[in-house]
Amino acid sequence: MMNALKKFLGLIWMVLGPLAMTFLFIQAVDKVGLAHTDIERTNTILQWGIILFIFLPISLGLMIFGFYAWKGEYDKLPESSEEI
Amino acid sequence: MSESLPKNNIFKVIGASSLGTLIEWYDFYIFGSLAVIIGHQLFPEDAGASALINTLAIFAAGFIVRPFGALVFGRLGDLIGRKYTFLLTLVLMGGSTFLIGLIPSFKSIGYAAPILVLILRLIQGLALGGEYGGAATYVAEHAPKNKRGFFTSWIQTTATLGLFLSLGIIVITKNILGAEAFGDWGWRIPFLLSILLVVVSIYIRMKMHESPMFSKLKAEGNVSKNPLKESFNNKGNFKMVLLALFGATMGQGVIWYTGQFYAQSFLENTCKLDFNDSRYILLWGIAFATPFFVVFGAWSDRVGRKWIMLSGMLLGIIFYRPIYQIFLDDTDVSKMNLTEAVYMMPNVKHELIAGTNDSLYTSTTKVILKNGASFNKVQVDTISQKNGLLPAMEMIKDKVLPTPLFWKFVGLIFFQILLVTMVYGPIAAFLVELFPTKIRYTSMSLPYHIGNGVFGGLVPFIATLIASFAGSTPLSGLWYPIGIAALSLIIGTVYLSNKRDENIND
Numbered sequence: 348m349m350n351a352l353k354k355f356l357g358l359i360w361m362v363l364g365p366l367a368m369t370f371l372f373i374q375a376v377d378k379v380g381l382a383h384t385d386i387e388r389t390n391t392i393l394q395w396g397i398i399l400f401i402f403l404p405i406s407l408g409l410m411i412f413g414f415y416a417w418k419g420e421y422d423k424l425p426e427s428s429e430e431i
Numbered sequence: 432m433s434e435s436l437p438k439n440n441i442f443k444v445i446g447a448s449s450l451g452t453l454i455e456w457y458d459f460y461i462f463g464s465l466a467v468i469i470g471h472q473l474f475p476e477d478a479g480a481s482a483l484i485n486t487l488a489i490f491a492a493g494f495i496v497r498p499f500g501a502l503v504f505g506r507l508g509d510l511i512g513r514k515y516t517f518l519l520t521l522v523l524m525g526g527s528t529f530l531i532g533l534i535p536s537f538k539s540i541g542y543a544a545p546i547l548v549l550i551l552r553l554i555q556g557l558a559l560g561g562e563y564g565g566a567a568t569y570v571a572e573h574a575p576k577n578k579r580g581f582f583t584s585w586i587q588t589t590a591t592l593g594l595f596l597s598l599g600i601i602v603i604t605k606n607i608l609g610a611e612a613f614g615d616w617g618w619r620i621p622f623l624l625s626i627l628l629v630v631v632s633i634y635i636r637m638k639m640h641e642s643p644m645f646s647k648l649k650a651e652g653n654v655s656k657n658p659l660k661e662s663f664n665n666k667g668n669f670k671m672v673l674l675a676l677f678g679a680t681m682g683q684g685v686i687w688y689t690g691q692f693y694a695q696s697f698l699e700n701t702c703k704l705d706f707n708d709s710r711y712i713l714l715w716g717i718a719f720a721t722p723f724f725v726v727f728g729a730w731s732d733r734v735g736r737k738w739i740m741l742s743g744m745l746l747g748i749i750f751y752r753p754i755y756q757i758f759l760d761d762t763d764v765s766k767m768n769l770t771e772a773v774y775m776m777p778n779v780k781h782e783l784i785a786g787t788n789d790s791l792y793t794s795t796t797k798v799i800l801k802n803g804a805s806f807n808k809v810q811v812d813t814i815s816q817k818n819g820l821l822p823a824m825e826m827i828k829d830k831v832l833p834t835p836l837f838w839k840f841v842g843l844i845f846f847q848i849l850l851v852t853m854v855y856g857p858i859a860a861f862l863v864e865l866f867p868t869k870i871r872y873t874s875m876s877l878p879y880h881i882g883n884g885v886f887g888g889l890v891p892f893i894a895t896l897i898a899s900f901a902g903s904t905p906l907s908g909l910w911y912p913i914g915i916a917a918l919s920l921i922i923g924t925v926y927l928s929n930k931r932d933e934n935i936n937d
Contacts, residue, residue: 421926
């Protein structure tokens with residue numbers, strides 16, 4: 348039962364990664380478009396550039412986490428670091 | 432091995448490790464606490480809000496490079512040892528903090544000022560990224576297996592105590608020099624003071640011995656050849672890195688920064704509390720809550736780490752919005768009884784607007800309420816040669832709370848920091864137990880610093896950004912920490928184990 352839940356949620360994490368990035372990208376385009384002046388636009392691009400840059404590898408990590416969960420890698424966790 | 436270490440020796444190990452880590456946190460937080468003043472000093476004067484945003488961006492840059500620091504120094508720590516690596520991080524941190532205190536203002540050297548701050552801030556972030564994992568690993572590798580949570584929880588107190596020290600020194604310096612001198616040059620003192628603290632700490636750390644577990648690995652020739660490859664190219668280890676990040680450190684990071692950084696920023700910038708009041712509230716909250724790091728660390732040795740950490744996240748998800756709503760309601764001037772308020776003589780300032788014949792009249796009136804509360808009403812009139820008097824802009828700021836309300840706010844901050852102690856107290860032991868000795872420094876540092884540095888460190892930045900969106904309310908920014916904590920809570924609940932790995936000597 349618990350392992351089935353872990354696998355099912357794994358699918359959600361796999362989808363959540365790209366969804367989160369898409370949402371962030373749309374927000375970034377939207378906010379840059381709302382900027383009125385050049386200085387404001389530069390600031391907005393800088394802010395959102397930082398956010399996209401750091402969350403891209405993290406969302407990739409979430410997808411990999413989801414993939415591992417889907418494959419059953421977390422069904423039984425190692426009980427000591429010797430098992431890793 | 433570690434079990435046989437005499438009690439006074441383990442406390443020397445904890446003391447020496449904690450002092451250095453505390454100083455590193457102090458160095459890191461004075462920048463965050465003085466972000467507004469640094470923005471005024473090191474950015475163009477007419478930039479206004481963008482100065483603050485730019486400074487916050489630099490602040491964020493400090494956090495973003497922390498994971499890189501974790502990789503660079505984590506690798507070093509697994510290759511050459513814990514002791515020399517966290518000595519190096521201490522020197523880098525102390526040196527860059529001291530140099531920030533020496534940077535001339537924007538008026539003197541122009542854009543070189545913000546560029547220099549950015550470079551030094553990046554070095555600070557790198558150094559911090561290497562420090563924590565080393566200190567936590569070092570203490571854990573000396574601790575007996577049934578007290579690992581208790582001993583490492585002392586390291587966990589250092590981040591909060593570093594914040595406490597930074598706020599304390601800032602408030603004392605400002606009170607001694609006065610607001611004007613502090614804003615002008617006195618803000619440099621907390622940065623310059625750091626060099627004294629670092630020298631003391633380096634002296635103490637030089638006398639320490641290498642971790643017994645690392646020394647054993649080295650003597651047996653089992654030190655990792657390539658810690659980065661073994662940490663992240665080995666699926667068995669990498670999946671645990673991901674689990675530690677998404678199931679624990681990510682949620683822990685946002686709870687930490689919401690309770691201690693966003694809370695103070697919210698009180699000062701959104702509720703418009705007086706500079707000192709907002710800091711005193713946080714200082715009291717920290718003072719009352721800090722012992723609970725050790726309480727929850729020790730408790731995790733008995734009942735496991737998982738449920739204590741996840742309970743802290745759950746309570747944050749439930750209570751953040753009601754708490755911040757109380758902050759807003761209780762500081763709303765429109766809801767205060769002004770019938771018997773005393774209005775002091777206004778302090779009027781007249782200044783010409785550069786390059787025009789127009790001028791600004793700024794009138795500041797102190798209003799004192801019967802219950803002891805007070806605030807400043809600031810009215811700015813523009814006298815234009817062409818259009819005459821332009822409509823006044825009125826602001827309420829520098830609110831001072833009446834005593835009962837002050838302590839109510841201390842209680843609410845205390846509660847938030849109590850949640851911090853729940854998520855943070857046991858986490859060093861939790862991370863240490865997940866990974867093998869030869870790649871422990873590298874493996875535990877990365878999820879810790881992504882969780883804290885990226886997810887946590889960006890709480891003020893992203894929450895401020897969300898609160899500036901059209902249609903948002905002052906509480907909208909809270910959806911970021913609440914959402915991240917909820918995600919981490921679900922992942923932690925489903926995937927984490929509450930079992931402890933008693934033998935970390937592997």
